[in-house]
Amino acid sequence: MKKIALFLITLATVFSCGEELQFNSPAIQGNYNGNLWRAASYAADIDFGGFLVQGTNNIETLQLITQDDTAGIYNLGGDNPSVAIVRDANGVIYSTANEPDPDFTLYPVEGQIIVESIQDTNPKTMTGTFWFYAFSDDGMQTVNFNEGVFHKVPIVGGLVAFDNGSSCLQATQQVNIALAVFNATDTTMPDYTDACNAYKNALMDKIDVCGDPDGSQQVIVDGLGTCIP
Structure with a gap:
């Protein structure tokens, strides 16, 4: 009798877990x-x-x-x-x-x-x-x-x-996009200055929106200089 009860409990548990997994997927x-x-x-x-x-x-x-x-x-x-x-x-x-x-x-x-x-x-x-x-x-x-x-x-x-609290996020993501283009553009390429300025402007926009408590973003901006290779 105990074996039958244990089997029924086990069976119920298996079906219960199966239903939960199916619901959650x-x-x-x-x-x-x-x-x-x-x-x-x-x-x-x-x-x-x-x-x-x-x-x-x-x-x-x-x-x-x-x-x-x-x-x-x-x-x-x-x-x-x-x-x-x-x-x-x-x-x-x-x-x-x-x-x-x-x-x-x-x-x-x-x-x-x-x-x-x-x-x-x-x-x-x-x-x-x-x-x-x-x-x-x-x-x-x-x-x-x-x-x-x-x-x-x-x-x-x-x-x-939603238009709430996401402006810093979007500014940060724009920096990431501009950085990817900048990293893929060699100083010998004709688009280097444009890519550098786009990255620099995205960084300055991020500073305006998110702030720059430790000054790290401004250091990068200063390091880019005039964007002339």
Whole structure:
């Protein structure tokens, strides 16, 4: 009798896990303010040189935006250009690019987006995890996600990032794009001056938008000089 009961428990566990795996492939889900949250629709895009992962349950919408379009760990909050954004049922936008009001909370903005793998399927898909604390524009309201997962989300394009807290991200990604062109352009090429000036201008735009606390970006600008080889 004990063997039969054990067999039935094992069988139930197998089917339960199978249903969970089937539900979560593909999927975006996590604990949102302490409650299980699952996206009813999801997609990913590559924009400004980085990933944009979006999921919505038709009430709230989640966006995860990374600095680069490669697998890796992207820290959120502070001066980090990657950002997580939530738009709630009332249209309020919470972002890791917003600072909390010090009278509201002493907890800092923080989090991570971890892109674990990019699957070379058709279309390509991406898998990873995330967690974060995000704040409203006035810093007086907060939301959090933990144990977040995006699993085999298709990279299909056509997404637009919410207009909140992403200007530094976009400026950083424009620098990355300009740097790639600059690195591929030799000083003997006729396009060198244009490529150098484009990189220099992108750096100065980033300084204007993101600031330059340690002066490292200005050092690069100064090093480029007049962009005449």
